[in-house]
Amino acid sequence: MPVVVLVLLMAQFGLFLRATRRGKFEVWAGVLDSLGLRGDERVLDLGCGRGAVLLMVAERLGPGRAVGVDLWRTVDQSGNAEEATLRNARAEGVAERIELHTGDLTGLPFEDAGFDVVVSSLAIHNIRGAQARATAVDEAVRVLRPGGRLAIVDISAVGEYQARLAELGAQDVQVRALGWRMWWGGPWMGTRLVTAVKAGE
Numbered sequence: 378m379p380v381v382v383l384v385l386l387m388a389q390f391g392l393f394l395r396a397t398r399r400g401k402f403e404v405w406a407g408v409l410d411s412l413g414l415r416g417d418e419r420v421l422d423l424g425c426g427r428g429a430v431l432l433m434v435a436e437r438l439g440p441g442r443a444v445g446v447d448l449w450r451t452v453d454q455s456g457n458a459e460e461a462t463l464r465n466a467r468a469e470g471v472a473e474r475i476e477l478h479t480g481d482l483t484g485l486p487f488e489d490a491g492f493d494v495v496v497s498s499l500a501i502h503n504i505r506g507a508q509a510r511a512t513a514v515d516e517a518v519r520v521l522r523p524g525g526r527l528a529i530v531d532i533s534a535v536g537e538y539q540a541r542l543a544e545l546g547a548q549d550v551q552v553r554a555l556g557w558r559m560w561w562g563g564p565w566m567g568t569r570l571v572t573a574v575k576a577g578e
């Protein structure tokens with residue numbers, strides 16, 4: 378194998394490793410800080426997996442709750458299981474501030490308008506079919522209270538989420554690239570953030 382190809386492959390692998398071990402956490406810390414949580418909110422993490430973002434949310438809460446919902450698909454995340462997330466929460470000392478639910482993002486097991494903030498990290502693109510992904514966005518907005526905020530981070534389909542949020546009448550719908558820290562091997566595999574506010578407050 379030519380040396381230049383080897384160097385490129387190693388650079389790609391290095392970027393991927395950095396994104397998964399550090400970049401995702403650094404970037405989400407900024408996203409969560411920008412939400413300016415007071416600490417008493419009910420925050421829902423769609424597709425929380427083993428809890429990378431859920432636990433960061435919980436660390437920012439006092440009397441509030443970080444609620445995670447997932448189908449615990451190991452094809453999407455290795456070692457994915459409700460017990461694993463609970464174990465991680467105990468290790469971080471935030472177990473009493475989280476709730477875990479098993480449920481599908483296209484039919485959330487929650488009442489309307491029960492959350493102040495809804496976040497999602499690298500989860501909705503795993504749902505097959507644009508219609509089903511649109512339904513997941515509908516569900517995210519349904520469970521958000523009027524004036525509540527939404528922040529979805531994903532590697533693909535972000536334009537779909539943006540369009541659906543606009544159709545639903547969400548306010549201040551914005552999309553931005555999250556930069557090299559969330560390049561999963563290179564700029565062709567970047568990550569974007571879509572934020573919005575539910576209308577009606």
Ligand SMILES: C[S@@+](CC[C@H](N)C(=O)[O-])C[C@H]1O[C@@H](n2cnc3c(N)ncnc32)[C@H](O)[C@@H]1O
Pocket residue numbers: 423424425426427428429430446447448449450451453454457480481482483497498499500501503504
């Ligand atoms: C790549 S993992 C991301 C996990 C976590 N949010 C993170 O950033 O580390 C995607 C997650 O979405 C979940 N997921 C995929 N499709 C889902 C669906 N239809 N309903 C609920 N969860 C789903 C998977 O089980 C997995 O936990």
